Amino acid sequence: MKIGIICAGDEELSPFLPMIKDCKTVEKAMLKFYAGRIDSIEVIALFSGVCKVNAAIGTQLLVDLFGADMIINSGTAGGMDPGLDIFDTVISTEVCYHDVAPDILTEFHPWMESVFFTADPKLIRLSKTAVKKIRPAGKVIWGRMVTGESFITDEGRQKINQEFAPLTVDMETASIAHVCYVNRIPFLSIRCITDTAEHSGLDNFDENCAKASVIAKDITVALLTEIKNSYCG
Numbered sequence: 001m002k003i004g005i006i007c008a009g010d011e012e013l014s015p016f017l018p019m020i021k022d023c024k025t026v027e028k029a030m031l032k033f034y035a036g037r038i039d040s041i042e043v044i045a046l047f048s049g050v051c052k053v054n055a056a057i058g059t060q061l062l063v064d065l066f067g068a069d070m071i072i073n074s075g076t077a078g079g080m081d082p083g084l085d086i087f088d089t090v091i092s093t094e095v096c097y098h099d100v101a102p103d104i105l106t107e108f109h110p111w112m113e114s115v116f117f118t119a120d121p122k123l124i125r126l127s128k129t130a131v132k133k134i135r136p137a138g139k140v141i142w143g144r145m146v147t148g149e150s151f152i153t154d155e156g157r158q159k160i161n162q163e164f165a166p167l168t169v170d171m172e173t174a175s176i177a178h179v180c181y182v183n184r185i186p187f188l189s190i191r192c193i194t195d196t197a198e199h200s201g202l203d204n205f206d207e208n209c210a211k212a213s214v215i216a217k218d219i220t221v222a223l224l225t226e227i228k229n230s231y232c233g
Contacts, residue, residue: 001231004062004071005045008172011209012075013047015217041228055172059179070186073176074220076212077168077191084193087138090167091127092119092145092189097174098160099148110182117177120186130222143167147174192216
């Protein structure tokens with residue numbers, strides 16, 4: 001069992017690095033991959049860089065270069081649902097692009113039945129067990145995420161909410177899910193909130209990113225333990 005952990009930025013990856021035992025680094029396509037073990041599970045972790053294409057490159061390399069059996073996306077996101085506060089965490093049940101025409105993925109490759117990439121049901125169940133055991137800071141909610149090629153402040157927020165009613169928005173998750181979908185491997189995203197409609201903007205993201213990244217890491221590592229017990233126990 002090999003698990004790929006992909007983060008968008010270096011600050012989101014940073015909390016994982018001290019936990020990776022027997023860590024070896026591999027560089028490919030201008031990315032650095034950290035391969036080793038967390039809680040005796042083989043992991044390959046990286047930060048891909050922000051945006052959909054960067055995340056897709058990193059995810060496909062996790063599959064092709066390292067043979068990852070499943071992918072967990074860990075990091076931060078903007079809160080779209082008014083019930084979410086900073087440092088709450090959302091775990092994906094489904095994810096889509098908010099800036100791609102809906103027929104692109106249904107009428108053309110990969111000929112999906114809808115615009116939504118669904119998270120792996122077993123990983124969702126295991127994540128719920130993990131969260132109960134560690135009781136992370138803030139609320140944890142399971143639901144819909146959306147992805148697009150821009151940082152959402154006030155502009156565009158209303159349109160996205162009306163069309164998709166997502167819990168969160170970010171710039172990578174759907175592309176990671178997209179790559180997992182075509183490779184037929186399980187996927188889950190764990191994103192902690194750094195900014196909301198009430199506290200929006202890059203300043204709030206910068207201020208809250210480090211703490212939010214640790215919260216997402218804690219849930220991800222707890223999930224790894226549940227995966228080990230379920231798949232390898």
